[in-house]
Amino acid sequence: MSEDKNYLNMDLxxxxxxxxxxxxxxxxxxxxxxxxxxxxxxxxxxxxxxSKKRGDENVNLALLTDGLRAERExxxxxxxxxxxxxxxxxxxxxxxxxxxxxxxxxxxxGASTANLALILVxxxxxxxEQTRRHSFIADLLGIKHVAVCINKMDLVGYEESAxxxxxxxxxxxxxxxxNVTDITFIPLSALKGDNVVDRSENMxxxxxxxxxxxxxxxxxxxxxxxxxxxxxxxxxIRPHSDEHHDFRGFAGRVAGGVFKTGDEITVxxxxxxxxxxxxxxxxxxIDEAFHPQSVTILLEDEIDVSRGDMLVxxxxxxxxxxxxxxxICWFSSSKKLSKGTKLILRHTTKDAQVLVSEVRYKIDxxxxxxxEEENQLGMNDIxxxxxxxxxxxxWDSYRRNRNTGSFILVDPFTNETLAAGMLR
Amino acid sequence: xxxxxxxxxxxxxxEAIFVLRETAAQFERPGLLFSGGKDSIVMAxxxxxxxxPAKSPxxxxxxxxxxxxxxxxxxxxxxxxxxxxxxxIGLVQDSINRGTAVEETGPNASRNALQSVTxxxxxxxxxxxxxxxxxxxxEEKARAKERFFSHRDAFxxxxxxxQRPELWNLFNGRKAHGEHFRIFPLSNWTEMDVWQYLKKExxxxxxxxFAHQREIxxxxxxxxxxxxxxSPSAKETAKKETVRFRTIGDATCTGxxxxxxxxxxxxxxxxxxxxxxxxxxxxxxKRSESSMEDRKKQGYF
Numbered sequence: 001m002s003e004d005k006n007y008l009n010m011d012l013x014x015x016x017x018x019x020x021x022x023x024x025x026x027x028x029x030x031x032x033x034x035x036x037x038x039x040x041x042x043x044x045x046x047x048x049x050x051s052k053k054r055g056d057e058n059v060n061l062a063l064l065t066d067g068l069r070a071e072r073e074x075x076x077x078x079x080x081x082x083x084x085x086x087x088x089x090x091x092x093x094x095x096x097x098x099x100x101x102x103x104x105x106x107x108x109x110g111a112s113t114a115n116l117a118l119i120l121v122x123x124x125x126x127x128x129e130q131t132r133r134h135s136f137i138a139d140l141l142g143i144k145h146v147a148v149c150i151n152k153m154d155l156v157g158y159e160e161s162a163x164x165x166x167x168x169x170x171x172x173x174x175x176x177x178x179n180v181t182d183i184t185f186i187p188l189s190a191l192k193g194d195n196v197v198d199r200s201e202n203m204x205x206x207x208x209x210x211x212x213x214x215x216x217x218x219x220x221x222x223x224x225x226x227x228x229x230x231x232x233x234x235x236x237i238r239p240h241s242d243e244h245h246d247f248r249g250f251a252g253r254v255a256g257g258v259f260k261t262g263d264e265i266t267v268x269x270x271x272x273x274x275x276x277x278x279x280x281x282x283x284x285x286i287d288e289a290f291h292p293q294s295v296t297i298l299l300e301d302e303i304d305v306s307r308g309d310m311l312v313x314x315x316x317x318x319x320x321x322x323x324x325x326x327x328i329c330w331f332s333s334s335k336k337l338s339k340g341t342k343l344i345l346r347h348t349t350k351d352a353q354v355l356v357s358e359v360r361y362k363i364d365x366x367x368x369x370x371x372e373e374e375n376q377l378g379m380n381d382i383x384x385x386x387x388x389x390x391x392x393x394x395w396d397s398y399r400r401n402r403n404t405g406s407f408i409l410v411d412p413f414t415n416e417t418l419a420a421g422m423l424r
Numbered sequence: 425x426x427x428x429x430x431x432x433x434x435x436x437x438x439e440a441i442f443v444l445r446e447t448a449a450q451f452e453r454p455g456l457l458f459s460g461g462k463d464s465i466v467m468a469x470x471x472x473x474x475x476x477p478a479k480s481p482x483x484x485x486x487x488x489x490x491x492x493x494x495x496x497x498x499x500x501x502x503x504x505x506x507x508x509x510x511x512x513i514g515l516v517q518d519s520i521n522r523g524t525a526v527e528e529t530g531p532n533a534s535r536n537a538l539q540s541v542t543x544x545x546x547x548x549x550x551x552x553x554x555x556x557x558x559x560x561x562x563e564e565k566a567r568a569k570e571r572f573f574s575h576r577d578a579f580x581x582x583x584x585x586x587q588r589p590e591l592w593n594l595f596n597g598r599k600a601h602g603e604h605f606r607i608f609p610l611s612n613w614t615e616m617d618v619w620q621y622l623k624k625e626x627x628x629x630x631x632x633x634f635a636h637q638r639e640i641x642x643x644x645x646x647x648x649x650x651x652x653x654x655s656p657s658a659k660e661t662a663k664k665e666t667v668r669f670r671t672i673g674d675a676t677c678t679g680x681x682x683x684x685x686x687x688x689x690x691x692x693x694x695x696x697x698x699x700x701x702x703x704x705x706x707x708x709x710k711r712s713e714s715s716m717e718d719r720k721k722q723g724y725f
Contacts (some may be wrong), residue, residue, distance in 0.1 A: 007431075007432075007433070007616075008432055008433075009431060009432070009621045010433075012431075012436075017567075027542045033532070079584070079587070082561045082568055082569075082611070082612065083561075083568065084612070084614045086432075091617070093612055106589075107703050108589075108591070110589035111591060111627070112592075133677065136605065143702070170520070217583045221427065224428070226428050233447045234442070234445045234446065234449055235449050237476075237477070239477050239478035240530040241477070241478075244478075247477060252445075253438065253441075253442045253593070282441075282472075282473035282474075282476050283473065292439070293441050294437075294439075294441035294474070346596065361556075391497070402592065403592070403593065406592045406594065408591060410598060411595055415598035416588060417589050417596045417719075
């Protein structure tokens with residue numbers, strides 16, 4: 001029964017998928033779920049019933065992912081859906097996003113928390129506009145690992161030439177990507193099950209692993225920044241009890257680097273220095289804390305620290321500036337972004353008012369061309385802008401640290417989230 | 425360099441604690457929905473951890489249909505005592521008495537849907553601006569698209585087509601007066617994760633979750649416990665079986681499963697082998713394909 005305790009050693013992989021109805025994404029996810037026992041009988045039964053009602057010939061696995069009534073009625077996926085499955089080795093969180101161009105914002109959202117992007121290519125069609133769009137967005141959001149699944153190999157006779165063609169096309173295009181460092185090409189057939197969970201007998205020329213093996217083993221541990229120590233303070237814990245009369249703990253999630261007991265730290269923005277007296281992981285004392293742990297840090301000296309402040313190391317500090325240069329994705333259908341727009345910036349645990357000082361260019365997500373004539377961004381547009389904040393922001397470039405390099409923009413009137421940004 | 429890796433449970437815990445702390449920081453009067461079920465017990469445990477050594481800043485809020493298993497209420501009261509937490513109870517019966525909710529009639533009558541009314545009234549009467557729930561995205565497909573911070577308008581309604589995009593760990597809890605948020609720190613957990621975490625943390629659970637002898641009837645594919653609220657109709661016969669519950673809710677619609685799992689290890693083994701989702705035992709979800717979506721829009725948990 002030693003298998004029962006496996007879960008104490010399992011780790012977690014978050015990946016994103018994007019695709020349209022025809023490229024077999026749902027079939028692939030359905031296959032992964034089915035073969036790892038993540039589809040349950042009652043779910044399957046419910047989908048069978050709906051498929052019949054819709055008049056579908058086969059059980060339509062897309063119905064498993066299309067959760068909202070409007071989506072089922074229109075036969076499209078509108079929103080990011082999060083799905084889960086696990087093997088004894090890893091738990092997987094899939095951010096499943098629609099692939100149409102009008103859903104760029106969903107792809108951006110899904111990619112923001114992912115370590116890996118799974119990109120589907122139809123072996124018959126090769127790399128198409130949508131492939132480039134997905135890859136560009138994955139790269140923009142700082143994803144380092146891409147698994148290119150060359151699907152429907154059964155329809156091209158399992159020929160190696162179809163695989164080579166995609167590999168060459170994609171490699172050529174990928175030279176323009178900034179963050180993606182690890183690309184794996186896997187020829188498969190989601191429908192027939194070739195190279196999804198088990199190695200395919202039909203493609204002996206392929207020496208790499210099947211998809212699930214790759215997902216279980218791809219190493220993402222070094223993707224986190226364990227160098228630049230950053231601790232945005234979320235909340236100050238003051239028990240006001242007799243037992244813990246003088247207790248003042250700074251609660252937060254390590255956003256980068258490692259903090260150890262005894263370390264000298266600087267508090268931003270005040271600039272005061274102190275040393276770490278104690279680190280608590282809930283009610284347990286620990287020696288060091290690293291991303292993505294949620295901990296409580298106690299300092300030797302009584303200095304003023306509150307939510308929105310950041311603890312860092314004196315000799316390794318983030319940038320501090322009121323002028324910010326960022327790439328953003330604009331989400332709103334009712335409002336456009338242009339020079340002079342006033343917004344609220346949410347960065348780590350801090351809010352600031354910002355003014356758009358310049359729209360530098362808009363990027364065509366299909367061709368990657370920059371259009372500098374454009375001075376407005378609308379829904380699903382990606383562009384580069386300059387912002388002026390009402391107070392200094394402590395930031396790292398997004399490439400260096402996803403946590404201290406990312407922000408959202410909020411409408412001060414409707415409170416809606418209007419955009420996501422990545423600092424340069 | 426040292427290997428700085430966390431297991432999946434450690435990562436899920438760190439994420440949930442982050443969300444709980446954001447809730448405390450971004451809202452004035454957040455409450456934690458507490459049913460006495462395993463997910464809400466995990467939530468209360470995480471809230472203890474998030475604010476240690478201070479007390480959790482969240483009062484526990486129980487929306488009580490009155491159709492309870494006695495074990496649940498007994499467990500709830502002991503649990504609240506031990507934590508020294510404030511308990512707010514919203515009674516569905518009060519909503520019925522006020523005329524804001526109308527009791528269903530017929531053989532499958534349930535107060536489950538009425539809970540939405542009482543929940544919204546309890547939120548309003550206690551001036552809560554955020555309600556923390558143990559809902560998980562793996563439970564049901566309408567929930568798969570739910571946010572960690574889920575905005576509700578002044579009528580308590582959820583608009584699935586107009587949700588705020590949620591990126592990285594940046595949660596936007598800004599709202600207009602009269603609006604509130606539902607917050608789901610366990611969004612990324614699965615049923616299995618919850619059981620494994622309960623085991624890892626050695627958390628105590630109500631006895632209903634473990635195998636015991638009980639009189640049951642089979643109704644619309646669910647095994648319902650015979651109680652003062654559920655009695656066999658002329659066509660049904662009650663029989664004694666060894667069962668346990670995978671979820672604990674209103675006694676009129678929470679189905680049992682045949683099981684011999686009498687401790688956490690056995691439950692984990694059973695969940696791993698199970699071919700039915702835990703909400704598959706809930707009669708309330710079987711009413712129609714969109715029943716969860718419809719209830720959620722109206723303010724359900």
